[in-house]
Amino acid sequence: MTKTSSIEFKASKSHLALLEKLSNANGISGNEGEIRAIIRKEIAPYTDEIKVDAMGNLLAVKHAKVKNQVKVLIASHMDEVGFMIANDEGDGVFAFEVVGGVDDRQLLCKTIAIGKEKVPGVIGSKPIHLLEGDELNHIVSPSEMRIDIGPANASRVKVGDYGAFATRFQQFGNTITGKALDDRLGVAGLIELFKHVPAHVEFMAAFTVQEEIGLRGARVAAYGFQPDFAFALDSTPAIDLPRPDDEENTQYNCKLDLGPAIYLADAGTLSDPRLVRFLSGLAEEYHIPYQYRQPGGGGTDAGALHKTRGGIPTVSVSIPGRYAHTAIMMARISDWENTIRLFIAALQNINLDLLKVERS
Amino acid sequence: MKKLLQKLTQIPGPSGFEYEIRKAIREEVTPFANSIAVDTMGNLIVRLGKKASGGLRVMIAAHMDEIGVIVSHVQKNGFVRFSNLGSYFPRYLSGSRVRFMNGVRGVINNDRPEDLSKIPPVEKFLIDVGATSDKDCPVKIGDAGVFDREFLDMGKRVASKALDDRASCMVLIETIRRIKSTPNELVFVFSTQEEVASRGAQTAAYALEADLGIAVDVTPTGDIVGVKMQTHLGDGPAIKVRDVGMIADPQVVTWMVAAAKKLKIKFQMEVLEVGTTDARTMQVARSGMLAGALSIPCRFVHSPSEVVDMEDMEQAVKLLTALLSEPIKL
Numbered sequence: 001m002t003k004t005s006s007i008e009f010k011a012s013k014s015h016l017a018l019l020e021k022l023s024n025a026n027g028i029s030g031n032e033g034e035i036r037a038i039i040r041k042e043i044a045p046y047t048d049e050i051k052v053d054a055m056g057n058l059l060a061v062k063h064a065k066v067k068n069q070v071k072v073l074i075a076s077h078m079d080e081v082g083f084m085i086a087n088d089e090g091d092g093v094f095a096f097e098v099v100g101g102v103d104d105r106q107l108l109c110k111t112i113a114i115g116k117e118k119v120p121g122v123i124g125s126k127p128i129h130l131l132e133g134d135e136l137n138h139i140v141s142p143s144e145m146r147i148d149i150g151p152a153n154a155s156r157v158k159v160g161d162y163g164a165f166a167t168r169f170q171q172f173g174n175t176i177t178g179k180a181l182d183d184r185l186g187v188a189g190l191i192e193l194f195k196h197v198p199a200h201v202e203f204m205a206a207f208t209v210q211e212e213i214g215l216r217g218a219r220v221a222a223y224g225f226q227p228d229f230a231f232a233l234d235s236t237p238a239i240d241l242p243r244p245d246d247e248e249n250t251q252y253n254c255k256l257d258l259g260p261a262i263y264l265a266d267a268g269t270l271s272d273p274r275l276v277r278f279l280s281g282l283a284e285e286y287h288i289p290y291q292y293r294q295p296g297g298g299g300t301d302a303g304a305l306h307k308t309r310g311g312i313p314t315v316s317v318s319i320p321g322r323y324a325h326t327a328i329m330m331a332r333i334s335d336w337e338n339t340i341r342l343f344i345a346a347l348q349n350i351n352l353d354l355l356k357v358e359r360s
Numbered sequence: 361m362k363k364l365l366q367k368l369t370q371i372p373g374p375s376g377f378e379y380e381i382r383k384a385i386r387e388e389v390t391p392f393a394n395s396i397a398v399d400t401m402g403n404l405i406v407r408l409g410k411k412a413s414g415g416l417r418v419m420i421a422a423h424m425d426e427i428g429v430i431v432s433h434v435q436k437n438g439f440v441r442f443s444n445l446g447s448y449f450p451r452y453l454s455g456s457r458v459r460f461m462n463g464v465r466g467v468i469n470n471d472r473p474e475d476l477s478k479i480p481p482v483e484k485f486l487i488d489v490g491a492t493s494d495k496d497c498p499v500k501i502g503d504a505g506v507f508d509r510e511f512l513d514m515g516k517r518v519a520s521k522a523l524d525d526r527a528s529c530m531v532l533i534e535t536i537r538r539i540k541s542t543p544n545e546l547v548f549v550f551s552t553q554e555e556v557a558s559r560g561a562q563t564a565a566y567a568l569e570a571d572l573g574i575a576v577d578v579t580p581t582g583d584i585v586g587v588k589m590q591t592h593l594g595d596g597p598a599i600k601v602r603d604v605g606m607i608a609d610p611q612v613v614t615w616m617v618a619a620a621k622k623l624k625i626k627f628q629m630e631v632l633e634v635g636t637t638d639a640r641t642m643q644v645a646r647s648g649m650l651a652g653a654l655s656i657p658c659r660f661v662h663s664p665s666e667v668v669d670m671e672d673m674e675q676a677v678k679l680l681t682a683l684l685s686e687p688i689k690l
Contacts, residue, residue, distance in 0.1 A: 248435050248436060248437075250432075250433045250435060250441045251432075251433070251441075251483060252433075264430065264501070264502040265376065265430050265443065265445065265502075270375060270376030270445075270553060270556065270559075272400075273376075273377075276502070292501045292502055294432040294433060294443070294501065295430040295431070295432045295442075295443040295501070295502065296432060296443045297443075306401075306559075307559055307562050307563055308563075309563070309566050309567070310399065310400065310563050310564075310566050310567035311399060311400035311401040311563030311564075311566075311567070312400065313400055355400075358379065358382075358398045358402065359379070359398070359400065359401065359402035359552075360377075360379035360402070
């Protein structure tokens, strides 16, 4: 196959402004309304149908323009890891629960924004002067931590409110940092893809809820859509810094600057090999940088999507990011752009003949 | 049966990569089947019989996949790092050999652990395929393989890799061959991805909408010191009462026991405290179905040398053939 056409996509100022807006907005699992509202406004001009289902997934369709259509579902999750206020202990001090997977060591002395009003607070910590004996070697459990907002705002926070890391988005050249880039990078990508849907594709977008606590939104989203193919567009950790002992880093998961990470196997999904070959073939053909995410643990919405009803051919593609599930994540704009290029190529080329060969 | 069992066990089919074993099984069952299909997840679906009065639609599943490895990284010095497909015990790894789907073979060993008395986790193991660098390494990230271990004929008993669950695939094939007539609509599913939580059976169960689901799988035995279990090698097929993922429908258990008694087949009851089978997902598919399981006792499950008793398998075939050939009243 020779293709003369190439696929160009560059992030504009407005793309970065949207990424910034999405990163700074708060949407802890179960409380994705703020993110949903932003997305809805962005995609409204490009969609034929849009609805919010019982779980809170934002489901949008752009219809195919021809009869022989291919139904393609792409899912990106709106939710992020964060906190829920669990007990009011008076004077603006609150006990909390962690929502989603966060390393306990990432919590101390982080600034937090609580509820719709984004009431500022801090997860307090004992200063080093006062640590005694074994305390220095002990990981503090979240049950021992408190969110402290000060007495003045105490009445503005109540049990059940959600809290998010208060990190603000930043850009320096090709690098961006911010909270919740897992998976606002995917969300921003999926929003962009509405502008690149070819005529033969019945385009189904699922902006899912509650991915971080067990793929709960994706499960029902795919059940309703019944697509021919499903893709999870997510973000995955890059643990690609050199090892301190100078040995070869053999467990990096994926690396920054190498482009979209195509999944082969994770804890929830063994990717459909037909789609893995399809994507890597397109990447080669269009000279789009790509990498394989290392087989191993972890998972994406694909874990729910592919087992829906009688089974859906599914693969995940993720934008690499360092320091995932902490207050601040780092990613490259070029990796985001190349991920979108790969998806544009996939939409242009996807066809039902891919399923004529048995899964192998 | 032994010869075919040998062939089936030696074909590599790690979870998600069942295409070679599927081809081999398809060849064996084609002359006997009404129809054969392969679904999205790669399940091989073999239909036999039509639902007559008093008959049910029955899904009978045995999984084709086996535990294996998948390459996660090739080092500059040619060592291959890998992740597990399915769960296994790191203690079996060092000194084992692997065979990849592309035919490449290699040996497994591990980084030197800080504490020699402890078995390191899977990430600390490596495969040497004879490569001198990442440039000349014949496998790449994503290539899957299985434990390489020849079939050993020990007379009444045999040892091999992948008897979990090729022993049950063998039982299904032989049952398909022996069923002369049936009032039931039988759907035999040679399922995929059981070792990673029965993903193939889950989607097949949804699609097939059966009245009754039966999983045939191996079950560990209580033959070694330290394992208190009633099932023993050579005491006949085991009728499952419960495992970690499923409580068999009591009607199904009673039905199986009655048939075994009537045929004077030696059988045993199974209460399993580790693991589960495809029946777990079948039981809760859609609005639920009657489900149970028939187990082949197997020693050293998930090691490169599992052991089964040929007579246990023969009796399982007899029981299953009888169960499926008659009207089922549940």
